[in-house]
Amino acid sequence: MLPNILDGYGTECVFWLLMPLLDQRYWSRLWVVQEIVVAKELTIRFRTLRVHWAVFIGCLEYALGELVKDQSALETFRTWPYVSEGNSRLVRDTKALQTFYLLSERRRMMREAPARRMTLSRAIMSFANQDCSVVHDKVFGVIGMTTSSIEVDYEASVEELYVRVLADGLFDLFTQRLLMSRRAVDTKLDRLRFAFQLANALGLSLYKPLIFYLTKECLESYGDVFPA
Numbered sequence: 252m253l254p255n256i257l258d259g260y261g262t263e264c265v266f267w268l269l270m271p272l273l274d275q276r277y278w279s280r281l282w283v284v285q286e287i288v289v290a291k292e293l294t295i296r297f298r299t300l301r302v303h304w305a306v307f308i309g310c311l312e313y314a315l316g317e318l319v320k321d322q323s324a325l326e327t328f329r330t331w332p333y334v335s336e337g338n339s340r341l342v343r344d345t346k347a348l349q350t351f352y353l354l355s356e357r358r359r360m361m362r363e364a365p366a367r368r369m370t371l372s373r374a375i376m377s378f379a380n381q382d383c384s385v386v387h388d389k390v391f392g393v394i395g396m397t398t399s400s401i402e403v404d405y406e407a408s409v410e411e412l413y414v415r416v417l418a419d420g421l422f423d424l425f426t427q428r429l430l431m432s433r434r435a436v437d438t439k440l441d442r443l444r445f446a447f448q449l450a451n452a453l454g455l456s457l458y459k460p461l462i463f464y465l466t467k468e469c470l471e472s473y474g475d476v477f478p479a
Contacts, residue, residue, distance in 0.1 A: 253309045265314040269347070272297045278350045281381035281392040288357045289396045308354040315347055352377070371399035372420035372445050379452035389452040390416050398423075409453050410461065417469050420445050446470060 257265055275297070277283055287293065293304040356377060360369065369377075374393040383392055390412060391403050399419055407415070424442045446466050447457065455462050 253306065253313070257310065257313045262314050262316060265310055266347070269310060269314060272300070273346045273350055276382075278346070278353065279382045281378065281383040281388055284353065284378050284381060284393055285396050287353050288360055290357075293357070304354060304357065308351065308358065311347060311351045311354070315351060349380075368396060368398050370420070370423040371397040371401070371416065372423040372441075373397075375416065375420060375452065376441075376445055376448055379448050386453055387412060409455065410465075413449060413453050413455055413462070414465055414469075417446060417449055417466065420449065421469055421472075442470060 260268075272295070287304075295302050295304055295307045371390075371394065374397050375390070378393055379389060381392075383389060385405070386409060387405050387407075390401070391405070394401060394403065401415055401419055404412075421442055424445060446469070450457050450462060450466070457463055457466060
């Protein structure tokens with residue numbers, strides 16, 4: 252029914268109507284992830300606007316069209332943290348995609364995981380590009396909605412945090428591979444991607460000898476070859 256109603260306006264008009272809300276920095280903040288994904292009830296409020304989240308994501312889905320029909324393309328968007336400010340259409344679409352991804356994760360969690368818990372590796376890979384002022388919050392800002400038992404410790408060095416989370420995440424992904432072995436699922440690429448995204452999120456360089464060595468040791472313990 253919603254698409255039929257929106258057809259009377261068209262995608263460009265719907266985008267134009269949504270942009271004042273999508274332009275808000277709220278959607279890019281890391282701490283809103285838990286608010287959106289695990290909330291029992293969610294209503295979007297902006298100035299005089301009040302809309303149920305399911306209606307809002309329906310409007311976004313309509314406005315974005317082909318961009319969100321391909322799930323693999325949507326996943327790729329989350330691994331691409333840079334957007335050219337000179338391309339207004341690209342900036343506009345990226346803001347909309349970021350918001351859509353947050354709401355689609357809520358929809359997925361409600362459908363697949365009633366307890367609203369995900370692995371730490373998925374949380375990091377999904378939301379590492381969200382903004383926060385303290386680098387530790389790249390992990391601690393999402394850990395509350397995961398199955399991880401990593402202790403929240405802001406006194407830990409960034410390197411120490413990296414090793415803890417890397418080990419936890421690689422174990423998640425390796426376990427996933429064992430559980431899904433009958434489907435011939437290979438999570439090797441996910442393990443490599445997780446290591447790169449985690450290091451980038453924490454502001455660490457994999458070219459730094461210590462980080463390179465620790466990453467190499469962790470990956471090779473699962474039979475992966477880390478590129479030199």
